[in-house]
Amino acid sequence: MNKKSIFFCLILAAGGLLAQAQNNSLGKNDPAAKKVLDGLSAKLKSFKAVQSGFTLTVADANDKIQGSKSGTIYIKGNKYHINVVGGQDIFCDGKDVWTYDKSSNEVTITKSDPSTQTITPDKIFTDFYDKDFLYKLNGESKMGAHIVQEVELTPTDKSKPFFKALLYxxxxxxxxxxxxxxxxxxxxxxxxxxxxxxxxxxxxxQIAYNKAKFPGAEEVDLRN
Structure with missing residues (x-):
């Protein structure tokens, strides 16, 4: 997975993560699922600043693993830093995004545009409401040391590139x-x-892009 695909996958996956869909005329939402999502939302509201490890795994339709990346994400308000093991760092100050790739020693700078990006990494661990999903509770299971509740999300907009997300x-x-x-x-x-x-x-x-930490890196500014 290249630097763009890693970031893109993480964003899209996180989009389903905290989507607390509103009732709408296109279908009925499950009250039991809403209760679970409300509990998650309340917990997230108590967070001041977040640090979390993550592992992102990509598999094909036959469940064959195509790639895996791990790292740490730091989030504070609308600012974040994603450090991916293997030489990738992504920084956002709420306005601009810096993506550093160690293999090419290159930093790509783009604008962060909340008006066009309904899903952004700073929403991974924040209270995120979205009217474009239906949800239902599929039941409980054990995942490692956790007893988890599985909530299924489906987008009401069928033109979206994904058709389902499962939250545990x-x-x-x-x-x-x-x-x-x-x-x-x-x-x-x-x-x-x-x-x-x-x-x-x-x-x-500590979570802001600092040019001095990437000596000799070529900057590609795509903000204009």
Whole structure:
């Protein structure tokens, strides 16, 4: 997976993550699922700054693993830093995004446009409401040391590139354990979180892009 696909997959997977869909005329939502999502939402509202490990796995329609990446994400308000093991760092200050690729020693700079991006990494661990999903509770299961409740999300807009997302939420802690996202081409993405700290202590400067930390990196500015 290249730097763009890693970021794109993470964003899309996270989009299903916290979508708390509103009731709408296109279908009926499950009250039991809403209760689970409300619990998750309340927990997320208590977070001040987030640090969490993650693993993103990509599989084909036959469940054959195509690739896997892991790393750590730091989020504070609309600012974030994603560090991917293997030489990729993504920074956002709420206005611009810097994506550094170690293999090419290159930094690509783009604008962060919330008006056109309904799904952004800063929403991964924040209270995110979306009117474009229907949801239902599929039941409970054990996932590692967690008893999780599985909530299924389906987009009401059938033109979206994905058709389903499954959220696995810890029944007791009301935190996200994993999400699976399915695209129409048969590819399956699994995003797992670990070592989640909702009261992490780091400054804005610590998660901001600092040119001095990437000596000699070529900057490709695509903001204009």
């Amino acid at each position: 939420i810890d029944k007791t802690a009301h935190t996200l354990v994993s999400i699976k996202w399915f695209d129409k081409g048969g590819t399956k993405y699994t995003l797992q979180t670990n070592k989640l700290n909702g009261n992490a202590t780091f400054t804005d400067a």
